Amino acid sequence: MNTNTTPQEAARSTPGWWTEAVIYQIYPRSFADSDGDGIGDLPGITARLDHLAELGVDAVWLSPFYPSPQADAGYDVADYRDVEPLFGKLSDADRLIAEAKSRGLRTIVDLVPNHTSSAHVWFQAALAAAPGSAERQRYVFRDGLGPAGDEPPNDWQSVFGGPAWTRVTESDGRPGQWYLHLFDTAQPDLNWDNxxxxxxxxxxxxxxxxxxxxxxxxxxxxxxxxxxxxxxxxxxxxxxxxxxxxxxxxxxxxxxxxxxxxxxxxxxxxxxxxxxxxxxxxxxxxxxxxxxxxxxxxxxxAFNFEFLLAAxxxxxxxxxxxxxxxxxxxxxxxxxWVLSNHDVVRHASRLGLPIGTPRPNGIGADDPQPDAALGLRRARAATLLMLALPGSAYLYQGEELGLPEHTTLADEVRQDPTYHRTGGAQRGRDGCRVPIPWEADAPSYGFGPTDASWLPQPTSWAEYALDRQRGVPGSTYELYRTALRLRREHQLGRGTLRWLESPDEVLAFANGPLTVLTNFGATPLPLPAGAELLHTSAPLDTDGHLPTDTTAWLHTP
Structure with missing residues (x-):
């Protein structure tokens, strides 16, 4: 008997929890505010963990909650071993982890290793030190080009717009070296050769x-x-x-x-x-x-962004x-698999744009507006398609409510550095980061005990609130709960996909005992004879056919 196994074979024979997990992303600023200051926090998250257990996810991922000047909503980290006072204390993080574990939820935290905050003690020491010093070797400092060194070391541009280099003033007051920041000027890149x-x-x-x-x-x-x-x-x-x-x-x-x-x-x-x-x-x-x-x-x-970007x-x-x-x-x-996160237009709005539209970096009031009904219909279908695929999946807070992008934020309230560094040419990511609604008739829709909200919530969001959807057949929240329950019962995450013959505008595959159909075409699709309908993203038509932009999960004999 051959007992030699490859790493790949070992991985298949002993699948870890992550291979099929559904993981829920929490953006701490916008999930739940415990103290009424308008900014979500760790105690607020802990108080809402029952929602995640009831929804049926396996783990939570927390976007950064570390000490930070918040130049990029916490992705500019000043201290990797503590909690930003806006979000609570280190003991609040400990309690959140323990309370999540008691509910069977695992906890994943964000790590930001490409860059620190410019307020980090390392970078402050680098600014005070001389060129070539050990302190500067922790970052990417270079002399400038040109006779006076007043041109950037290369032509790289920041992802947020503008040049990726900023020149410092040396301790003697003279213009000095340049440092690299692929993102904001407040996010200097670390030197990973060090x-x-x-x-x-x-x-x-x-x-x-x-x-x-x-x-x-x-x-x-x-x-x-x-x-x-x-x-x-x-x-x-x-x-x-x-x-x-x-x-x-x-x-x-x-x-x-x-x-x-x-x-x-x-x-x-x-x-x-x-x-x-x-x-x-x-x-x-x-x-x-x-x-x-x-x-x-x-x-x-590794997040599958190619899937997120696919037409x-x-x-x-x-x-x-x-x-x-x-x-x-x-x-x-x-x-x-993933369809939405804190960096992209929510898929309930993105899919409401005409097919072939380049993925926008935010949507403003004077931009072409998504078709809200079409976007939500396609988003529900896309979600059922994704959750039926083998592997792991990530959900972004609020998508289980069908939340759309806030596409009419006033420019003066926008905080994303992308908006400011591009002079407004890119609307940025604020529209997907608006605090989520829990209770239709409560202050800030139940986000916190007051009306305060660090980004304004649309007045239309009352209809998306959790208390308007819980227990309501056909609601987006119940769609997600049912899908997650069936996914677990039928072990779809650890299954195997097999493509099935189908018309050109239909996607059909089998995973374990389920047949999954998504109708992208305009013509309603008859279901296979004798199939048991387990779940669908929208009702069948009066003839019992699958309408356009709808996904169905079937059990076939």
Whole structure:
């Protein structure tokens, strides 16, 4: 008998909890406010954990709650080992983790290793130190170009708009070196060639693992290592590193050196009990490049943004699902599906735009407005399609209520640095970050005990409140609850997809005992004879056929 097994075979034979988990993203500012200041906090989250247990998710992912000047809503971290006073205290984080665990929920926290806040003690020390000093070696400082050094070291642009370099004033008052910030000026990039940086984050991992967290979602996981020569890049600067296979990768994204970092992190996590995980936020295409992040000795999951970006057509969905499953299967990893998060227009609005519309970075009042009814109909269908796929899935807070994007925010209340750094050309991400509604008739729709809300909530959101949907057949909330229950009962996350013959505008596949149909076409689709209808994203028509933009889960004999 041959007892030799490959890592891929071992991974298949002993699937970890993450391989089929449904994980719920909480954006702490906007989930629940316990003290009435208009900003969500950790005690507020703890008080609402029963909602997540009732919904049926397996784990929660918390966006950053660390001390921060909040230049980028907490993704500018000043201290990786404490809690921002806006959100509570370190003891509140401990209690949240424990209370989640008591409800069978695992906790994943955000880790932001590409950059720190400019308020971090390291960066303040770098500003006070001389060029070439050990303090500056923790970041990416370079001399400028030109006779006076007054031109940036290269042509890189910030993802948020404008140049990716800022010149500092040296301690003697003269213009000095430049530092790299792929995002905001308040987010200087770390130098991951520096052993001190690597050692620091290993210690940060252990700090939170010792406090009981079950894993880390790693922000900008594809950006830590830059091409050594910092070569110019004349293409548009976007966080997505997708390139055709035979084209060079951008020098700031998806460099091969990131993988050794994650192998070292994985060894740390594997030294703890309880199956702790690493999740890559890696905007990487094609799928084969993304799969490198989830090889057996690296990360456990990587968000499938190619799926999020795919057009709402049967061919596009078929292509992205097939490509994704093949790529992750090749390395023995699960595919991790996602439709919305804190960085993109909510899919209930995004799918209400005409098919083929480039993905907008926010929507303003004077922009073309989504068709709200169409968007929600397609969003419900897309969600049932996603939750029927094998692998893991992520939900973004409020999508279980069918929340749309807030598309009419007044410009003066916008806080996303993208909006300000592009002079308003990009509306930014505030519209998907508005505090969510819990109770239709309560102040701030139950977000907090007062009317205060750090971003204004639309008056139309009363109809989306949880108390208007709980127990109401056909509501989006009940759609999600039923889907999550059936997904678990039928073990769809650990299943295997098999494509079925179908008309051109229909996507059809089997997963375990279920047949899944999504009708993208205008013609209603007859259901297979003898099939038992288990769940559907919208009612069948009067003839018992599946209407357009609808997904059905069937049990066939």
């Amino acid at each position: 052993p001190e940086v690597r050692a620091e984050f290993l210690d940060v991992l252990r700090f939170w693992l010792d406090r009981g967290v079950d894993g880390f979602r790693v922000d900008v996981a594809h950006g830590l290592v830059k091409q050594a020569d910092l070569a110019n890049w004349e293409e548009p600067q976007e966080i997505l590193s997708g390139q055709e296979v035979d084209k060079p990768r951008p020098p700031m994204w998806d460099q091969d050196g990131v993988h050794e970092i994650y192998r070292e992190w994985r060894r740390v996590l594997d030294s703890y009990d309880g199956e702790r995980i690493l999740v890559a936020e890696a905007w990487v295409e094609p799928a084969e490049r993304l799969a490198r992040y989830v090889r057996p000795d690296e990360m456990h999951q 709402w057509t049967a061919p596009a969905q078929y292509a992205v699902v097939t490509r994704s499953l093949e790529a992750t299967e090749a390395v023995g990893a699960p595919t991790t």
